[in-house]
Amino acid sequence: MVEKTDRTATEAGPRSADGRRFEVFVREAEADPLRHVGTVAAPTPDIAHEEASELFAWYARDVWVCPAEETHRYSADTLGGDEPTPAVDRNEDEPRVYEETEGTPKAGESEDPQ
Numbered sequence: 001m002v003e004k005t006d007r008t009a010t011e012a013g014p015r016s017a018d019g020r021r022f023e024v025f026v027r028e029a030e031a032d033p034l035r036h037v038g039t040v041a042a043p044t045p046d047i048a049h050e051e052a053s054e055l056f057a058w059y060a061r062d063v064w065v066c067p068a069e070e071t072h073r074y075s076a077d078t079l080g081g082d083e084p085t086p087a088v089d090r091n092e093d094e095p096r097v098y099e100e101t102e103g104t105p106k107a108g109e110s111e112d113p114q
Helices: 045-055
Strands: 021-027 035-041 062-067
Touching: 021 045, 035 045, 045 062
Parallel strands: none
Antiparallel strands: 021 035, 021 062
């Protein structure tokens, strides 16, 4: 059984006292999706790009830097001891655990019942 993760919005307050933060996303190859790799502190997007390239993306095809204050985070964990914000309009009737249905092959079972 797999339990659905309960995520809540995190506070958008400052994550650091030492400057503006940028979230960094990279794409290694043309067919790859963008992948979040970390955060850098920098005064401008250009400097954030330089920092991100040195830290995370030596050979990446694409590097995206996004202002952290414009990035909305939804997580099952909190950042730095923040209290989670309760979910709004949550449907309590929604099943939280999904069970296998009859006829679903289990790991190691063959779908062909010969």
